[in-house]
Amino acid sequence: MPIQNISTPLPHAQPMEPTDPNSLFAMAVESVNSACGVIQAPDFVKAIVSQPKNELMVHFPVMMDDGHYRLFKGYRIQHNNILGPYKGGIRYHPDVSLDDVKALSVWMTMKCAVMRLPFGGAKGGIKVDPRQLSPTELMRMTRRFTSALGGNIGPEIDIPAPDVGTNAQIMDWMMDTYLNTHQEGRQQGMLHVVTGKSVGCGGSEGREKATGQGLCYVLLELLPEFRLKPAGLRLGILGFGNVGSHTAQALAAHGAKLISVMDHTCALRNIHGLPIPELRRHVQQTGALAGFTASGLEVIDRESFYRTEVDVFIPAALERMIDEAEAKWINARVIAEGGNGPVTPAGAEVLRQRDIALLPAILCNAGGVTVSYLEWVQNKAGVHWELSRVDRELQQTIVLAARRVRLAAHQYDTDLSTAAFCVAVEHVTRAYKQRGIFP
């Protein structure tokens, strides 16, 4: 079929949109749809990206330490691979659901496209509270899940990585299981089937801090848009896990101060700045903020946390944390999304009315997948780069993406959040137009 005819809508290729207003997937598709409208993407692109390509759901038994068997439910959603192999994290959390994983897979496609990485988007997970499992149970569950995914993952097919509730140890087990169950893998040349591994198992320097480091680079580039400077920048951070704590640390190196922080156990504030290294140590040792003590520290309630005046508010926890009420309380100039999908559509509307700028996760937290890409490249080439090189490559890639987004905001006369989705959808559309659709 001649390429010029490809913009004709495919018969029956109407976008299938979810209708549940609280659906995270509906939220993700809506962001993509509105960008499609702004850039006037062809209908067939809108239709294709409105659903994942493959939805894999597996149930698998695992022996617990006491000898009984427990059945687990796992997902791998492969949203789109027009730009390269599917790519995205694996989440272990009791709230993992099909709808949420689908949404997160859409955002991965968009994130990789904004960053111009040669990857598509995917996401996976197991509905489980990993803190309730022993290390050996966690290992058996991870290995059994990896084997259930079988040939659906692979170094040039679909490449998992860490997400909420998973870490380098889980990635090492996934890689090891894959290599032991695939003929080609046994030649040990396929370390790049998984990223976010420990450095000793082929992981990259700088991968653990990558999301926070990337968010820091994005802010350094975009702060002038809001007449803000990193020196003395007041931060409020929701969630103090990998993303929140590394973001605080990276920005503090440029003179920013952490004014307030909250996790599922408590909220803390010090208007002169909280001690970040001590906080990180406490959370590493105890798993949460509760019980932390320091001079000048106030323990505050949830509402006071949101109402605390800061320059940049960073939600770095789970989805849908900022709804209408929280959006009314937030006292910041800018919200930079460290976690995926933290703001509900109703929350976003309030923020718009209050003229609070929203920097989207597909740009802000793309540092993680960018260093995953660098790990994949190093594994493929059989090399190991120094941290300074990884940081430099990350900075270059994410700063260029931030500039692309800023330019699109001016070009389309829209906000930075819509602009990021425009940049992503434009890139995906270009590939579809040039490649056409098989057969």
Ligand code: GLU
């Ligand atoms: N889970 C991370 C994200 O949501 C990283 C994904 C990856 O490295 O593939 O961006």
